[in-house]
Amino acid sequence: MSSPGFEYESDDQSKVSKADRKVTEAEVKHIDSETTLTCTCKTSCATARCKCNKSGAGCSPACKCAACINPLNALSSFFADENLRASPCFASWIRAQTKKKSKSKSKKGKRDSEPDFDLESDETREELLCELMGVEDSSEKPEGDVFDEDGMNAEMAAWAVEWGILDMSPERRKEMVDEILAYGLADNGGDFYSFCRGDWAEDMNTSHCTSCGDCQDWREWHCKKCNRCTYGVSLPCQGCGGVSSSYHDL
Numbered sequence: 359m360s361s362p363g364f365e366y367e368s369d370d371q372s373k374v375s376k377a378d379r380k381v382t383e384a385e386v387k388h389i390d391s392e393t394t395l396t397c398t399c400k401t402s403c404a405t406a407r408c409k410c411n412k413s414g415a416g417c418s419p420a421c422k423c424a425a426c427i428n429p430l431n432a433l434s435s436f437f438a439d440e441n442l443r444a445s446p447c448f449a450s451w452i453r454a455q456t457k458k459k460s461k462s463k464s465k466k467g468k469r470d471s472e473p474d475f476d477l478e479s480d481e482t483r484e485e486l487l488c489e490l491m492g493v494e495d496s497s498e499k500p501e502g503d504v505f506d507e508d509g510m511n512a513e514m515a516a517w518a519v520e521w522g523i524l525d526m527s528p529e530r531r532k533e534m535v536d537e538i539l540a541y542g543l544a545d546n547g548g549d550f551y552s553f554c555r556g557d558w559a560e561d562m563n564t565s566h567c568t569s570c571g572d573c574q575d576w577r578e579w580h581c582k583k584c585n586r587c588t589y590g591v592s593l594p595c596q597g598c599g600g601v602s603s604s605y606h607d608l
């Protein structure tokens with residue numbers, strides 16, 4: 359925030375007529391899950407510089423990547439569905455966990471106090487389930503507005519009611535866990551679980567900016583010139599005076 363160049367509009371810029379303002383909003387390409395993504399990374403595919411990773415997907419056999427350790431490769435078994443991709447917020451979270459893990463590994467002799475993160479382990483699944491349910495133990499009643507019976511989310515409310523059934527079969531329980539994980543963590547255009555906020559977010563008014571690595575109000579847009587989000591689709595970027603892609607249509 360304090361880096362030079364992020365000043366309020368200079369007098370120069372305020373003289374620029376509205377019609378002349380340049381669009382500097384970064385394009386957010388939504389790639390549907392039908393499209394097969396491929397990359398040609400020379401490095402590990404572990405960061406958002408990898409096209410597949412950036413889109414919340416693991417690498418596929420069609421990728422020409424060398425030494426691939428894309429942490430999202432585990433998603434198809436995690437979601438039990440090959441066509442699901444991680445929501446932008448979940449993908450950022452996974453990247454952060456992977457970074458932490460490799461850091462703690464490199465500190466020799468020091469045992470990691472945090473439980474190992476592994477998308478394919480039952481422990482990680484259970485942890486994520488509890489996080490989504492807002493509880494310490496998944497046998498508890500889920501907490502939070504998203505599970506409210508007269509709330510906005512009928513699907514999760516119905517989920518919570520069924521979760522309360524005591525003698526559920528293990529098969530049905532597994533299905534229900536798959537359901538809530540896909541609902542809260544996959545990129546499906548609906549409400550999602552925001553790790554940035556530690557709560558569920560409505561897709562309509564929140565989105566996770568992959569460049570900033572943070573969940574933002576929908577009125578924020580990402581200025582590619584300043585490489586940060588800026589508030590107000592009808593307001594010029596405070597850094598460079600550029601405008602959002604919808605500015606000229608408003």
Ligand SMILES: [Zn+2]
Pocket residue numbers: 397398399402403408409410411417423
């Ligand atoms: Zn890659």
Ligand SMILES: [Zn+2]
Pocket residue numbers: 395396397398403408410411416417418421422423
């Ligand atoms: Zn790839």
Ligand SMILES: [Zn+2]
Pocket residue numbers: 397399402403417421423424426427428
């Ligand atoms: Zn790869």
Ligand SMILES: [Zn+2]
Pocket residue numbers: 446447552553554555565566567571572573
């Ligand atoms: Zn987020």
Ligand SMILES: [Zn+2]
Pocket residue numbers: 567568569570571579580581585586587
């Ligand atoms: Zn941003």
